[in-house]
Amino acid sequence: MxxxxxxxxxxxxxxxxxxxxxxxxxxxxxxxxxxxxxxxQLWIENKDLQIELNQALDEMKTMKKFSKRQTIIKSIKIRVEESEHTLDAVASKEIVQKLQEELQVLRGRSMFEIDTDAKMARTFLNRKIYIVREKEFSVQIKTMLVSEGVLQIWIEVKPYVRS
Structure with a gap:
């Protein structure tokens, strides 16, 4: 050829x-x-910053409102416990943000009366279903701790399975 x-x-x-x-x-x-x-990655980082900004603004409002009182809940920190169910970062952040909004009623409450409020929050939020990115997740509050005006809540998030 x-x-x-x-x-x-x-x-x-x-x-x-x-x-x-x-x-x-x-x-x-x-x-x-x-x-x-x-x-x-940029979207996840933006979501983190939005959550931090909202939390800081809420804390600032609470501080202004209750600056004279030392024994109130000024801040709420939610931590997601690691479990055998891997949860993507975006879903975790959105669930924490939704939970923060629902727990705003505890901000400004007395730390000494948190037991009744915590029982109410635990029963209200126990096994609550959140829909994030077309997936359902079940949230369970594991531990609630109040220290120096900060309410810290540890939650466990699992994919919700309908029975």
């Missing part, structure tokens, strides 16, 4: 063009994957 034949030139040109286009497609797929990973 000689390379001067027009059919051979067209075939070689088509092969190089196909390889070039395949390289472009593979490059676009790799770029898209990297872009989505970095965007997801």
């Amino acid at each position: 000689e390379t001067g034949n027009p059919r051979n030139r067209v075939r070689i040109f088509a092969q190089f063009t196909g390889i070039f286009i395949l390289g472009m497609v593979i490059g676009a797929v790799i770029y898209n994957g990297i872009f989505h990973l970095s965007y997801n």
Whole structure:
């Protein structure tokens, strides 16, 4: 076969063009994957900062409102316990944010009367179902601790399985 034949030139040109286009497609797929990973990380970090900002604003309002009283709950910190069910960071952050909003009623309450409020919160929120990103999660309060005006709550989050 000689390379001067027009059919051979067209075939070689088509092969190089196909390889070039395949390289472009593979490059676009790799770029898209990297872009989505970095965007997801940025979105998670943004969610963290939004939660921190909302919490700081709420604490500031509480501090202004109850600056004279030392024995009240000024801040609420929620911690998600590690369990055998791995939970993605975004779902965890959204559940914590929803729980923070529901527990705002405890802010400004006396630390010495927290037992009645904690019982109410525990029964109200025990096994509560949250829908995050089209998935259902069950939240259970494990521990509540009040120290120096900070109510710390440890929760366990599991995927909800309908029985």
